[in-house]
Amino acid sequence: MGRLIDGNPFTSFVARPSTDAYDPSFEASAQPRSDExxxxFLDAMTVRYKVFIVEQKVPLECELDEDDPRSCHWVAYMGHRADNGQAAPQQVVGCIRAVPYxxxxxxxxxxxxxxxxxxxxIKGRWVRKSNEARDDGELGSPLPPPTASTPPSELEFVTASADDGLAAAQVAGADRATVLHNGIEPYIKLGRIAVLSEFRGLRLGQFLVQTALDWIKANPTYFDQHDSAAAAATAGCKFAGLVCVHAQTHALGFYTRLGFVIDExxxxxxxxxxxxxxxxxxxxITQ
Ligand SMILES: CC(C)(COP(=O)(O)OP(=O)(O)OC[C@H]1O[C@@H](n2cnc3c(N)ncnc32)[C@H](O)[C@@H]1OP(=O)(O)O)[C@@H](O)C(=O)NCCC(=O)NCCS
Known part of the structure; x- marks a missing residue:
């Protein structure tokens, strides 16, 4: 890797890419049908492979999901100079997606x-081993996965089943109301934001989120026009600019700086x- 050329990063955009030819059992750079x-999108998956699969140890087959072909994706690039001083081709450095309602x-x-x-x-939840199975079918208090402070010997994983409420909650149609969402209003979810580790701290993450937010602001009815499920979801309640992230807790500060507020x-x-x-x-999005 050479050093960065001074200058602005730029993005490439793809809306609702087909994922039919993408084989989730291969990494992005080894896709058998890459020509199709x-x-x-392939560049986005290359970044996601390096960050989520290699760095964060997410299983390879869990990276592509059903939201990818419904989403808009942005990929950030920068030029860089090779160690011999030659200008090298642009370098893919980060990505983000916006998932419609x-x-x-x-x-x-x-x-x-x-x-x-x-x-x-839903797989289930972790509980302390001393939480014996309860007659009322309720699960014990949820806990994080095993860590140094709560070793695996003290925990057990209770698998979600059809009658424990966990699996049932997944298929329930209506959403629950939270502090910042009434359970009904359509919202766009930003996700899969990733910047290659060697390019972090250069405001590329901020640039990617801002690019997606600016686009949503400029195109608030895009999904209604292109996605029949989104159009149906806004039949009773229009999209009014609500944007959500499911934030990894280490990245809270990153999103807070961008104006996101935790929904307790x-x-x-x-x-x-x-x-x-x-x-x-x-x-x-009123103007
Ligand atoms: C989160 C991530 C995208 C941030 O990208 P980045 O390009 O390094 O971030 P930026 O340089 O744009 O940072 C913008 C601001 O957020 C802060 N910030 C960045 N990452 C942060 C983090 N993990 N925690 C707290 N603050 C963070 C920066 O210090 C900077 O603050 P400043 O404006 O006061 O200087 C990047 O760390 C990453 O890819 N992480 C791994 C994947 C990941 O966890 N994705 C998030 C899933 S929810």
């Missing part, structure tokens, strides 16, 4: 999720073993 995959229900506080066949599924009513949950909280921001 949109170049920008309707969203799947807010995660259940304390639950652990994983992606199976592209669909986000969403609690915390774990996706692929990584703790998340919900945050919202409202864009002014």
């Amino acid at each position: 995959i949109d170049r920008t 309707p969203q799947s229900p807010h995660p259940i506080p304390g639950a652990a999720y994983t992606i199976v066949d592209g669909v986000n599924r 009513g969403m609690g915390t949950w774990w996706e692929e073993g990584i703790q998340h909280v919900g945050m919202f921001l409202r864009l002014d």
Whole structure:
């Protein structure tokens, strides 16, 4: 890797890319049908592979999900100079996506999720071993996955089942009201934001979020026009600029600086073993 050329990063955009040719069992750079995959989307998946799969140890087959072909994606690039001083081709450095309404229900506080066949599924939740199975079917207090302070020997994983309320909550149609969301209003979810580790701290993450927010502000009815499910979701309640992120807790400061506020009513949950909280921001889309 050479050093960065001074100058502005730029983005490439792809709306609602087909993922039919994308094989989730291969990393982005080894896709057998790469010629049939949109170049920008492939670049996004290259960043996501390096950040989420390699760095954060998310299983490879959990990266592509059912929201990818519904979403708009942005990829950030920068030029860089090779060590021999030659200008090298542009370098892909980061990505983000905007997922349209309707969203799947807010995660259940304390639950652990994983992606199976592209669909986000509740696996269950961690409880202390001393929590014996209860007659009323309720689960014990939810806990984070094992850590140094709560070793695996003290915990057990209770798998979600059809009758414990966890699995049932996933298929319930209406969402629950939280502090910042009434359970009904359509909102756009920003996600899969990633900047390659060697390019962090250069405001590229901020640039990507701002690019997506500016686009939403300029195109507030885009999804209504292009996605029949989004149009149906806004039949009774129009999109009014509400944007959500499911933030990894280490990135709270990053989103707070961008104006997002934690929704205390969403609690915390774990996706692929990584703790998340919900945050919202409202864009002014009235002009
Ligand atoms: C989160 C991430 C996208 C930030 O990208 P970045 O390009 O390094 O961030 P920026 O340089 O734009 O940072 C903007 C501001 O947020 C702060 N910030 C960045 N990452 C932060 C973090 N993890 N925690 C707290 N603050 C953070 C920066 O200090 C900066 O603050 P400043 O404006 O006061 O200087 C990047 O760290 C990343 O890809 N992480 C791994 C993937 C990930 O966790 N994604 C988030 C999933 S929710």
